[in-house]
Amino acid sequence: MTEGVVPTPEEAKSLWGLEPGARHLNHGAFGGCPTELLAHQATIRARMERQPARFFLNDLPSLLREAAAALAAFVGTAPEWLGFVDNASTAVNAVVASAPLVPGDEIVTTDHVYNAVRQTLRHHAARAGASVIEAPIGMPVTTSEGAAAAVTGALGPRTKLVVIDHVGSPSAVILPIAPIIAAARGRGIPVLVDGAHAPGLLPLSIDALGATWYAGNCHKWLCSPKGAGFLAVAQDAPWEVHPTVISHAYGQGFTAEFDKTGTRDPSAWLTVAEAIRFHQRIGGAALRMRNDTLAQASATALAADIATPLGAPADMFAAMATIRLSGSALPGIDRLAPDWPTAGLLRNALWECARIEAPVMALGGALWLRLSVQAYVAPADLDGLAAPLAEAVAIVAGRAAA
Ligand SMILES: Cc1ncc(COP(=O)(O)O)c(C=O)c1O
Numbered sequence: 001m002t003e004g005v006v007p008t009p010e011e012a013k014s015l016w017g018l019e020p021g022a023r024h025l026n027h028g029a030f031g032g033c034p035t036e037l038l039a040h041q042a043t044i045r046a047r048m049e050r051q052p053a054r055f056f057l058n059d060l061p062s063l064l065r066e067a068a069a070a071l072a073a074f075v076g077t078a079p080e081w082l083g084f085v086d087n088a089s090t091a092v093n094a095v096v097a098s099a100p101l102v103p104g105d106e107i108v109t110t111d112h113v114y115n116a117v118r119q120t121l122r123h124h125a126a127r128a129g130a131s132v133i134e135a136p137i138g139m140p141v142t143t144s145e146g147a148a149a150a151v152t153g154a155l156g157p158r159t160k161l162v163v164i165d166h167v168g169s170p171s172a173v174i175l176p177i178a179p180i181i182a183a184a185r186g187r188g189i190p191v192l193v194d195g196a197h198a199p200g201l202l203p204l205s206i207d208a209l210g211a212t213w214y215a216g217n218c219h220k221w222l223c224s225p226k227g228a229g230f231l232a233v234a235q236d237a238p239w240e241v242h243p244t245v246i247s248h249a250y251g252q253g254f255t256a257e258f259d260k261t262g263t264r265d266p267s268a269w270l271t272v273a274e275a276i277r278f279h280q281r282i283g284g285a286a287l288r289m290r291n292d293t294l295a296q297a298s299a300t301a302l303a304a305d306i307a308t309p310l311g312a313p314a315d316m317f318a319a320m321a322t323i324r325l326s327g328s329a330l331p332g333i334d335r336l337a338p339d340w341p342t343a344g345l346l347r348n349a350l351w352e353c354a355r356i357e358a359p360v361m362a363l364g365g366a367l368w369l370r371l372s373v374q375a376y377v378a379p380a381d382l383d384g385l386a387a388p389l390a391e392a393v394a395i396v397a398g399r400a401a402a
Helices: 009-013 034-048 052-077 088-098 115-128 144-152 177-186 254-259 269-281 285-305 340-354 388-402
Strands: 082-085 108-109 131-135 159-165 191-195 214-217 229-233 319-325 360-364 366-372
Touching: 009 159, 034 052, 052 082, 052 159, 052 191, 052 214, 052 254, 052 269, 082 088, 082 254, 088 115, 088 159, 088 191, 088 214, 108 115, 108 144, 115 131, 144 177, 159 177, 285 319, 285 366, 340 360, 340 366, 340 388
Parallel strands: 108 131, 108 159, 159 191, 191 214
Antiparallel strands: 082 229, 214 229, 319 366, 360 366
């Protein structure tokens, strides 16, 4: 392997500890951490346990800020406005729990929202007597202008906050966040971007996007160890955001508060700089382009094979794409309910019959297959998916009928 050059899928496979003999097409769900990054994390843990008090009291504050500086440079913001959290869920919770919601306020999100985030919004809105509005983007998405208009059309005088995905989880669609941010902020409405998928998947320049807050994960497409998320805040944010755990540094400013949230293992955060180096070493932007091209072409070919639409025009996807299963030419597919329990059964049946790990989503009254392409996915892994899909449908339909 050559530094900075995209490895072959076979070379890449040797860098991950993935189960052999399977097709791993679900990187978007929980990422996948290369073995060398896990080894790096292990050295940090060993250092932590050699002298715990010195590590936490003397070393950790500057190590955390060094890690924040590396991540901030990669995602296009300033380290003094970036705090680490366990995951995107925690970042979203911190922003929404800190919102000064009052009865009658509205939080605008979309029908593509990640379900865990939907529950966070529901919880905090209900406590305050506020409500959540899901702007209807629908599926398939036909144009980015239409998706942006659906969100801006839902803004009103009571809108207190907009929460928009950068890349949808069930849809895989890259949403047009720039015009949405411009429209909302032009009306004085703050915007939280849920960028759980974006770091390592899209080129990212958070400050240029102009969102009020940006939540991201490093443990998906940047391949860091699990438990490395972040929250970036703009300097003109209309309210202070506190971490979900208040600790010693309360009142001492954003990064001070996020750097101290009780004793926890910080080794995933301290591996992020190494994960960025790994990402660049296996090609960086060239890797992203290779993955995008393969995902879009394979999804388009599969959609043609089973006579069905994609979840959006191919150029609205990066290295993840969705293909509609409901209404397709797969025999028996329309005997399956387009709901989440059935989606889970289909995912399990794909593994059972063909050792394919790929999620099925329920969105907009239909079932969708989501394909993710990371460096270790070969074109052959994406070939001929119609046959195992048909087999999985037959398994689920047969069990439902039994
Ligand atoms: C769009 C989106 N938001 C938030 C999350 C939550 O991420 P985490 O489970 O790491 O908190 C996910 C996870 O898949 C996601 O896809």
